[in-house]
Amino acid sequence: MINDRQTLLLKLIIEDYIKTAKPISSKSLCQKMNCSSATIRNEMSYLEEIGYLEKTHTSSGRVPSEKGYRYYVDNIMRPSELTGEDMLKLQTIFHNNSLAISDTIKLSMQLVSEITNCTAITLGSASRENKVTRVMVEQLDDKNIVAIVITDKGHVEHQNVHFDVVVDVDEIKKTVELINKLVVGTPIDEVSEKLEYEVKPVINQIVKHHDILYNAFYNAFNDFAKNKDVRINNASNILRQPEFNDTNKILEIIEKFDDQDMIRNIKEKDNGINIYIGSETEFDDDVSIIKTKYTVNGEEGTIALIGPKRMEYSRVISLLDYITKNINEVTNGKS
Numbered sequence: 001m002i003n004d005r006q007t008l009l010l011k012l013i014i015e016d017y018i019k020t021a022k023p024i025s026s027k028s029l030c031q032k033m034n035c036s037s038a039t040i041r042n043e044m045s046y047l048e049e050i051g052y053l054e055k056t057h058t059s060s061g062r063v064p065s066e067k068g069y070r071y072y073v074d075n076i077m078r079p080s081e082l083t084g085e086d087m088l089k090l091q092t093i094f095h096n097n098s099l100a101i102s103d104t105i106k107l108s109m110q111l112v113s114e115i116t117n118c119t120a121i122t123l124g125s126a127s128r129e130n131k132v133t134r135v136m137v138e139q140l141d142d143k144n145i146v147a148i149v150i151t152d153k154g155h156v157e158h159q160n161v162h163f164d165v166v167v168d169v170d171e172i173k174k175t176v177e178l179i180n181k182l183v184v185g186t187p188i189d190e191v192s193e194k195l196e197y198e199v200k201p202v203i204n205q206i207v208k209h210h211d212i213l214y215n216a217f218y219n220a221f222n223d224f225a226k227n228k229d230v231r232i233n234n235a236s237n238i239l240r241q242p243e244f245n246d247t248n249k250i251l252e253i254i255e256k257f258d259d260q261d262m263i264r265n266i267k268e269k270d271n272g273i274n275i276y277i278g279s280e281t282e283f284d285d286d287v288s289i290i291k292t293k294y295t296v297n298g299e300e301g302t303i304a305l306i307g308p309k310r311m312e313y314s315r316v317i318s319l320l321d322y323i324t325k326n327i328n329e330v331t332n333g334k335s
Contacts (some may be wrong), residue, residue, distance in 0.1 A: 002047070007076060009033060009043050010052055014064045016074050018310050021242045023061025050096035061082055066278040066309065069288070073275050073313050076280045080314040082322060086115060090319075100332060101152075106231060107325075109303055112319045113233040117240070118307035119257070120309050121291075122265050123301065130188050135179050143165040147220045151188065159223060161216045167209050172304050174206055175213045243286060243308045251284045256284060268293045268302045273320050290316045294327050 002010065019103055026040040033040055038121045044062050047053045055061075082090075093099070105122060113115070113120035124130075128153035138146040143163045182198050183191050195218050199324045205208045235257045239250050256262050264280065266289060268274060273292040275285035276282075281289045288311050291304030303323065305316050 002050075002071075004032070004050075005035075006047060009040065010047055010064075010068060010072065011076050012048075013044075013053065013062060013074075014068065017063055018312055021030045021310060023056050025061040032222075034244065043147060044224055045129060050163050064309075066285075069277050069309055070280075073277070074121070077314050079318045080323065082318050086319065086324070089115075090322060096332055102326070104330065105294070105296075105301075105303070105327060106233075108323050108326075109231075110233045112316075112323065113237060113303065116305060116312065116316055116319065117237050118305040118316065119238045119309060121263060121266055121304040121306060122231040122233075123264060123300070123304075124229045124231075128231050130192060130299075132183050132186055132188060133174055134184065137172055137176050138171060140174065145172065145319040147217065149188070149221070161220060163209075163212055163216065165209065165212065167212060169211055171213065173205045175203060175217065178203060178206070179217060188221065192218060195221065231258055232257060232263065238287065241308045241310070243310065249286070250284065253287075266291060266302065266304050266306075268304070273316075273317050273324075275313060292320050292324055294324050296327065296331050 004011050006088065016028070023313050026037045026044060029035075029040050030037050039158050044053060047068070048055065048062060049064055052071055053062040054065045054068075058061055060071075064203070089111055090108055092239075093104055093111065099107070102124075109122050112118075121189055132149060134150040136148040136150070138148065140146060140160075143166060145161050146158050147161050148158045156320040178199060179195070182202075183194050186194050197213070200214055203214055207213055235254075238244060239253060242248055244253060262283065268291045271293065273290065276289045276291070278285045278316050281287055283289060283306070286309065287306050288309045289304055290311075290313065291302055294303060298320065303320060305320065307316070
C-alpha cells in the first residue's frame with residue numbers, strides 16, 4: 001500500500017500521461033501537489049522503486065508501469081460519467097427500433113471505437129449456433145445485388161455480390177426462393193454443404209445463369225460462416241497511437257488482428273467488466289483490453305476495446321457498461 005500523497009501523485013501522473021503520452025516531470029506536478037519539486041522527486045523515486053513508475057530512455061520524467069496501471073485501476077480509478085454527447089449518440093442507436101439487435105451491437109461498438117480511438121472487438125457465438133431463417137436479395141443494378149441472411153439469433157448479415165454479366169431478375173428470384181426452401185433451419189456453417197448437394201443439382205435445371213448465381217451465393221455463405229463470430233472495428237485506431245510508431249511493432253499488431261484464433265481468444269469468461277493490462281491480455285504486452293460478456297436470446301458473446309496501456313480506462317468502462325445494460329433492455333424488443 002502507498003500513502004495518500006503517493007496515491008495522489010500516482011493518480012496525477014497516470015492521468016496526465018493518458019492525456020499527453022509524454023513522460024511526467026516533477027516540475028509539472030508542483031502546483032497540483034502543493035509540494036516542492038524535491039519532495040515530488042523523492043516520492044516519484046519511491047514509486048519507481050516499488051515498481052509503479054518507470055524512467056524512459058529519452059527523458060528525465062517518469063511513465064506508469066504495468067504494475068502502476070494495475071494499482072490505479074484496482075484502487076484509485078472510478079468510472080467516469082458519460083458526457084451528454086456520448087449518451088445521446090448511443091441512445092440514438094439503441095432507440096432505433098428498425099435495427100436488428102446484431103446491428104445495434106455492431107453500430108454501438110463502432111461508435112465507441114471512434115470516440116475512444118480504440119479498436120473494438122465483437123465476438124458472437126460460433127456460426128453453428130446460428131440457423132438461417134431467411135435469405136433476401138436487394139438488387140442495386142443489373143450486375144450488383146446485396147445478399148441478406150437473417151438467423152434465428154436475430155443476426156442480420158449482408159454482403160455485396162457482383163456479377164460479371166447481366167443476370168435476369170427472375171433468375172435471381174428463383175435462386176433465392178430455392179435457397180430459402182432448402183436451407184432455412186440450417187446452421188450457417190453447414191449451408192455450403194447443403195448448397196453443394198441439394199441446391200446445385202436443382203438450380204442447374206431451372207436457372208440459365210446457374211453457375212454464376214450458385215457461385216455467388218456459395219461464396220457469400222462461406223464468408224458468413226467464416227466471419228460470423230468475429231467483428232473488428234477500426235483496427236487502425238491503435239496504430240495511430242504514439243506508442244506504436246515503430247514499423248516492426250505495427251506489423252506485429254496487424255498480424256495479430258489478422259489471426260482469427262488469437263482474436264477469438266479475447267472471449268471473456270468471467271462476469272462483469274474486466275480490465276487486462278499488458279502481459280495479462282495474452283494478446284500483446286503493449287496494450288490493454290477491457291471486455292465484458294453479453295447475452296442475447298440465449299447466445300453469449302463478448303464486446304471488447306483494445307488500446308494502448310495509456311487508454312482512458314474510466315471512460316471506456318462507463319461506455320461498455322452503458323452498452324451492456326442497454327443490450328439487456330432492448331433484447332426482447334429486437335429479438
